[in-house]
Amino acid sequence: MYLSVSASRRLILMAYDVLFYLFAGFAIACAISMVYHRNPLYSAVSLVGVFIALSCIYVTLAAPFIAAVQILIYAGAIMVLVVFVIMLLNLEEDRPHSRLSYLYVVGGGLGLILLAQTLFVFYAVSSAPNHAVDQSETVGRTISIGRAMYTDYLLPVEIVGILLLMATVGGVVLARRLSQPQLELIVDQELERRNEGDEKNDYRIAF
Numbered sequence: 001m002y003l004s005v006s007a008s009r010r011l012i013l014m015a016y017d018v019l020f021y022l023f024a025g026f027a028i029a030c031a032i033s034m035v036y037h038r039n040p041l042y043s044a045v046s047l048v049g050v051f052i053a054l055s056c057i058y059v060t061l062a063a064p065f066i067a068a069v070q071i072l073i074y075a076g077a078i079m080v081l082v083v084f085v086i087m088l089l090n091l092e093e094d095r096p097h098s099r100l101s102y103l104y105v106v107g108g109g110l111g112l113i114l115l116a117q118t119l120f121v122f123y124a125v126s127s128a129p130n131h132a133v134d135q136s137e138t139v140g141r142t143i144s145i146g147r148a149m150y151t152d153y154l155l156p157v158e159i160v161g162i163l164l165l166m167a168t169v170g171g172v173v174l175a176r177r178l179s180q181p182q183l184e185l186i187v188d189q190e191l192e193r194r195n196e197g198d199e200k201n202d203y204r205i206a207f
Helices: 002-036 039-058 062-087 102-127 141-149 154-177 181-195
Strands: none
Touching: 002 039, 039 102, 062 141
């Protein structure tokens, strides 16, 4: 009986390891795809894949609330906004700039530093002793996060809420500050800067 329980537990841990490496590999592949593609829309879709893989990793780490937030907020609301802005701007494919070729060297150096940091973290985690975790006090549970937010971290949560409210009010005030003639003047100046004086009275292209 003891051997069967130990064998089943070993199989469960092995399955967790396999799922972790599978989702981690998928996240790395999507991240490489995001950097590789020149089209920003393809990069945004690849970033959605990264968020989904991270949420799956959070599920395997017994953090269902963080996984749900990762899907609802990052892969859902924020990425929908990013894709909407990309399609609204109608960005064309950028031409390669030879004067920015030094950035490849800088990016390669930063990539090597990040790889060394990743290997160091992997070594530190592998060499650390394993401790038993109390499932009733797991930080990834919703009740644990809610209790911590509204008891120990109540003041930071309230400060963040006030800052978000100030940003919302400021955005509304800035949007309502300009009247329609002023908006038309800004559009005319932008058209003159683009050398499109023939379309000066057509304000539809600004929206």
